[in-house]
Amino acid sequence: MNAHVATKPLTSLDDGIAKGDMLLKVDNVSLSFGGVKAITDISLDIRKGEIRAIIGPNGAGKTSMLNVINGFYTPQQGVITFRGKQRRAMKPHHAVLQGIARTFQNVALFKGMTTLENIMAGRSVHMKRNMLWQMLWHGPALREEIEHREKVEEIIDFLEIEHIRRTPVGKLPYGLQKRVELGRALAMEPSLLLLDEPMAGMNLEEKEDMSRFIIDVNQQRGTTIALIEHDMGVVMDLSDRVVVLDYGKKIADGAPEEVKNDQAVIDAYLGVAH
Numbered sequence: 349m350n351a352h353v354a355t356k357p358l359t360s361l362d363d364g365i366a367k368g369d370m371l372l373k374v375d376n377v378s379l380s381f382g383g384v385k386a387i388t389d390i391s392l393d394i395r396k397g398e399i400r401a402i403i404g405p406n407g408a409g410k411t412s413m414l415n416v417i418n419g420f421y422t423p424q425q426g427v428i429t430f431r432g433k434q435r436r437a438m439k440p441h442h443a444v445l446q447g448i449a450r451t452f453q454n455v456a457l458f459k460g461m462t463t464l465e466n467i468m469a470g471r472s473v474h475m476k477r478n479m480l481w482q483m484l485w486h487g488p489a490l491r492e493e494i495e496h497r498e499k500v501e502e503i504i505d506f507l508e509i510e511h512i513r514r515t516p517v518g519k520l521p522y523g524l525q526k527r528v529e530l531g532r533a534l535a536m537e538p539s540l541l542l543l544d545e546p547m548a549g550m551n552l553e554e555k556e557d558m559s560r561f562i563i564d565v566n567q568q569r570g571t572t573i574a575l576i577e578h579d580m581g582v583v584m585d586l587s588d589r590v591v592v593l594d595y596g597k598k599i600a601d602g603a604p605e606e607v608k609n610d611q612a613v614i615d616a617y618l619g620v621a622h
């Protein structure tokens with residue numbers, strides 16, 4: 349624990365939604381790229397406070413679904429309801445402002461910037477003042493800067509990455525880059541955190557660490573999490589509910605145990621012909 353940081357309770361955006369109630373709903377969404385149907389008529393929901401996994405074989409439509417949820421893609425059909433507001437199209441930065449943050453399959457950090465700077469960049473969404481204002485009103489600007497720094501220090505502390513705070517992230521091993529990316533997403537204080545293959549390319553120990561952080565984020569901050577993951581052991585351990593996609597369609601949805609024993613899911617993973 350950093351002695352110079354005032355310890356504050358970890359927080360996530362207060363979205364006014366009670367635990368277990370609907371946070372996000374996807375209704376009859378379809379998305380195509382030319383002739384390729386990435387998603388066909390999928391409906392699913394994400395409840396406040398849960399860890400929701402989206403799984404399926406390669407090309408099933410998982411990343412496309414995350415991209416629809418965070419506004420990166422606009423589906424040709426269907427609507428998304430987040431915190432009670434319905435929409436089809438939305439810009440990704442509006443998603444961030446409304447409390448949706450995400451990490452990417454291939455780490456998307458500023459490689460030449462340090463860990464600290466990358467996580468600080470995640471705070472920009474909460475910065476109220478522009479540069480001119482900061483130059484004119486040094487005192488209040490400094491107070492705001494200190495508040496943001498405290499949040500960032502709290503995240504660094506939480507993710508146990510003090511030792512790499514000044515290291516340019518491009519020089520870090522992949523597992524630590526993934527952790528910094530999680531830190532940047534947490535700095536946005538999202539109510540819904542989307543993680544695209546958070547364990548990809550990690551060894552067993554790194555996976556165990558990441559699993560622990562994901563559970564802690566969920567339990568201590570109350571952050572709702574939707575994740576895509578290929579490691580079935582991790583999915584079964586972490587998730588409250590699992591939705592399974594195959595060839596752009598939803599083939600199963602339920603508790604990990606139910607989904608694991610579902611014949612359609614077993615067939616999809618074994619590559620049984622359609």
Ligand SMILES: Nc1ncnc2c1ncn2[C@@H]1O[C@H](COP(=O)(O)OP(=O)(O)OP(=O)(O)O)[C@@H](O)[C@H]1O
Nearest residue numbers: 381384385386404405406407408409410411412413
């Ligand atoms: N930008 C795009 N342009 C064209 N086709 C795309 C695009 N994005 C996805 N697709 C296609 O849509 C389908 C679903 O892809 P998607 O990446 O969502 O699957 P996925 O389940 O995330 O796969 P993986 O596990 O391999 O990452 C695939 O056939 C893919 O080739």
